[in-house]
Amino acid sequence: MRNHRNQNRSGSGGGASSYASPRARASILLFFIGLVSILSLFSLDLSSDNTETTERGYSENEIRILQAQLDKLKRDLVQQKTERLKAELVFHRNMHTIEAMIGSHGTLDEVKNMVSNIKADAEIETVEGKEKIDLMELSRREELEERSRRRRPYAHSDSHSERERRMFEIAKKAERSRNDETMFKEKLESPFLNDDKLNNAKTKQYIDSQPPNAKGFPVVLLTYNRPERLNTTLGSLLKVRGIVKEKVLGVQDGTIESVTNVLRYRRVLINKRIETPMDRKRVTLKNGKIDGGAKIAMHYGYSLRKAFETFPDAPAIVVIEDDFLFSPDFMEFFVSVAPTVETDDTLWIASAWNDNGFQENVNVKDHSKILRTDQFPGLGWMLLRSIWTEISQNWPANQWDWYMRNPLTSKWRDCVYPEVPRDFHTGTRGTFMDADTHKKYFDRIRYNTDANFRWSPNVYKEVRVGNYEKSFVETLKSSVHVTEGWQLEVPSDIPLVVWYVQNPHPSQEKSVKPLMERFGIWHQLMRGSRQGVHEFWYRNKKVIFINTYNPPKMSHEKMKKQLWFWGYRKQTKWISYKPKGIPVFKPMDLLYQMKQPLPKDVSLEPNFAGVDVKITAASKDQTGESCSTVCVSKHLSCNAKYLPLINNCDTLKEYFNCKKCTESVGGDQPNFVSEEGDSCLVNSDPSYFSCEGHFYSARRLCPCM
Structure with a gap:
């Protein structure tokens, strides 16, 4: 108002006639002072009638004012955080543009670190901002407590202990946030490999x-x-x-x-x-x-x-x-x-x-x-x-x-x-x-x-290559080498080895694809193979499929082009392990034999005809032992191929005192379990037949040869 009057005065050019006399101004001033005093007394009376003090000694009006101030501070903080996160998002979206500008070398890692730092700083500042709000709230609360004590000396407050507790909580939050920031920024190491060659x-x-x-x-x-x-x-x-x-x-x-x-x-x-x-x-x-x-x-x-x-x-x-x-x-x-x-x-x-x-x-x-x-x-x-x-x-x-x-x-x-x-x-x-x-x-x-x-x-x-190939050779020596296709269609507990010849070039896939579909594996011969060898399972038996194809001799440059398809330069080295008299099949010939009816003296189910199999029941001392162990104790070996023939209640009752006989599933069956009321268990899933299966309280019935 003073500025407004000054502007009016300068605008009128000045003059004593524009103002009241000093005596009149003094009277007006005294009138307003008296009026303000009366209104102040009246407002105090109203506040004393309508406002109740809290137990802590400050009024509800003061609490509302404080709450409004705190709400404003929180809104300001949220707005600042939102703006900061928006800026981070814009920076993140532009990170790759910056990368294109600075190139793929040099300070690219610095750009990424800047993004990481922005994220970490945003989290830290959020915690610190909340700390400031909490501290301001505590300070204002203490100030009000102090005013209350001055008006009510007998009132006690635990504000100091509360402040210490809250300060401790805030410090813990800040420490956790700083630890998270450190974990986020630190270089992540992988100790699983060493720079130097490892000895065994x-x-x-x-x-x-x-x-x-x-x-x-x-x-x-x-x-x-x-x-x-x-x-x-x-x-x-x-x-x-x-x-x-x-x-x-x-x-x-x-x-x-x-x-x-x-x-x-x-x-x-x-x-x-x-x-x-x-x-x-x-x-x-x-x-x-x-x-x-x-x-x-x-x-x-x-x-x-x-x-x-x-x-x-x-x-x-x-x-x-x-x-x-x-x-x-x-x-x-x-x-x-x-x-x-x-x-x-x-x-x-x-x-x-x-x-x-x-x-x-x-x-x-x-x-x-x-x-x-x-x-x-x-x-x-x-x-x-x-x-x-x-x-x-x-x-x-x-x-x-x-x-x-x-x-x-x-x-x-x-x-x-x-x-x-x-x-x-x-x-x-x-x-x-x-x-x-x-x-x-x-x-x-x-x-x-x-x-x-x-x-x-x-x-x-x-x-390791030495151990791996040694184990493979031992498997070849202990396996059955297929001489006729029907052998692949009957159960076998012993791995079967098939020797065949096939050009692995993609243009020759038609010759081998029907056979691979019969086995259920990829028709592309290189997939999953090593040096011409596939190892897979077919009808619950292990099959080793060995390709004896020998690439023709050709110029070095032409050979380089063919390697992309063949994957090997010479005939597989495993050819030296093929027993004499074992045929090398062509894929279509093998498939034809597999589809033919079985010979009259061969059944899909094994039988004891012409085979010296001794059915052996585990003794009480052999409870929990596998059939392999039971047969070895008799200087024999177990053949899981014949387990289905003794997998029935009648055979079990001949060797054990079975009070009841029920179907179950497990590689340790058929067996006798005394802890279950002298029960005999018959395996209902052929895929689980095994000479190695055992159960701590079971006595196995085994086909030993």
């Missing part, structure tokens, strides 16, 4: 020391445009023993927001591949269509490079895609075989996938079997940093998986994989996938779901 003792000592929940290698997950499957995959992955979110990097091909949201929801690390005009040109065909193989190869090369940059101390990474399910021991498999993959010069990759791991083609009783193959399986695999350095120099512009399968890339080294797969492929739609292909080759895969399974500490020894 050191490797064994290390693996034996690993706890069941030991953390494994960093995981890089490639994703594109399937947010629902991505969410399912991450949900399954994060349940795997040894997986931590801070060591999972999701590499997104593009910027689809729904895919990014899933990665954020699962709180894994995120990296996006932004396609440049040059990239677009490279993956576009002359007809304007996108070359899916080229686009995938580019995404894979980018993702593998970014994974090793993101985890600079990791000696290896595990590579997966966005349409997998995982076994509980998925990571433990890689941890178990990693020392051998690193130190065995004949190995270069470990994969959790078995191309022929179908329900009918694996041993459902044994989840610990590990095999070798000279063709890259993919679909959940471990890549050493040293191997990436080796293969990244010539990373292909297209068909990256066939580049990995080329023997000139692998340098004749093997991959190790479990007979029972440790992951499952769920995607029915993709660049090279449709529903029919998935149903035929992927839907029947049997992957491990047993959460109680643990890998043996010595598994790394079993896959």
Whole structure:
């Protein structure tokens, strides 16, 4: 008002006539002072009548004022936090633009660290902001308490003890937040591999020391445009023993927001591949269509490079895609075989996938079997940093998986994989996938779901090339070598070896595809094989399928081109173990024999005709022993082929005092269990017949020879 009057005065040019006399101004001033005094007394009377004090000595009006102030502070803090998070989002979206500006070298890691710091700072500032609110609330409360004590000296307060308690809680929250920030920023190390070559003792000592929940290698997950499957995959992955979110990097091909949201929801690390005009040109065909193989190869090369940059101390990474399910021991498999993959010069990759791991083609009783193959399986695999350095120099512009399968890339080294797969492929739609292909080759895969399974500490020894081949030779020597096709159609507890000859070139697939379909495995002969050898199960018996094909001699350059298909340069070295007189089958001839009626003297069910089988009952002292042990005590051997013939109540009653006889399921049957009321148990599932089965309170009935 004073300014307004001054402006009026300057506008009128000044003059005494514009103002009242000093005496009049003094009278007006006294009048207003008196009026204000009367109103003040009146308001005090009203407040004394209408306001009640609280037990702590301050009025409800003061509480409302305080609450309003606190609410305003909280709203301001939320607004500041929202603006800060918006700024972070904008920065995150522009991160790859910045990356393109600064190039793939130099300060890219600094840009990522800036994003990480923004996230961590946002969390810290949120906690600190709440601390400020809590402290301001306490300070105001103490001030009101002090005013209350001045008005009511007899009132007591525990504000100091409350302040100490609240300060302690706030300090704990801040400390937890700072610890989380440190964990988020620190470099993640993987101690499972050493820089130096491991000797056997050191490797064994290390693996034996690993706890069941030991953390494994960093995981890089490639994703594109399937947010629902991505969410399912991450949900399954994060349940795997040894997986931590801070060591999972999701590499997104593009910027689809729904895919990014899933990665954020699962709180894994995120990296996006932004396609440049040059990239677009490279993956576009002359007809304007996108070359899916080229686009995938580019995404894979980018993702593998970014994974090793993101985890600079990791000696290896595990590579997966966005349409997998995982076994509980998925990571433990890689941890178990990693020392051998690193130190065995004949190995270069470990994969959790078995191309022929179908329900009918694996041993459902044994989840610990590990095999070798000279063709890259993919679909959940471990890549050493040293191997990436080796293969990244010539990373292909297209068909990256066939580049990995080329023997000139692998340098004749093997991959190790479990007979029972440790992951499952769920995607029915993709660049090279449709529903029919998935149903035929992927839907029947049997992957491990047993959460109680643990890998043996010595598994790394079993896959070393010397031990692996020694075990294989022993199996060849103790197996039955097939002479007629019908032998593959009857039960057998002993592995069967089939010698055959077939050119593995894709142009010759028609000759072998019907036979492979009969067995239920891939018609592409290189899948799952090593040096011409397939190992799989057919009708509950193990089959070893050995290809004796001998490539023709040709020039070096022509041979290099053919290697892509053949996978080997010479005839399998296992040909020297073929017994004399054993035939080498052509696929179509073998299939024809398998389809023929069985000879009259042969039955699908085994019989004792012409066979010296002694039915032997375990004694009381042999309670809990297997049939193998029982037969050995008689200087004989057990043959599970004849277990079905004694798997009935009448035979059991001849050897045991059975008060009752019931059907059950188990590899320890047929047997007699005295603890269950002298019961005899008959096995109702033929797939469980075994000479090795045993139960602590059971006495077995055994076919000994």
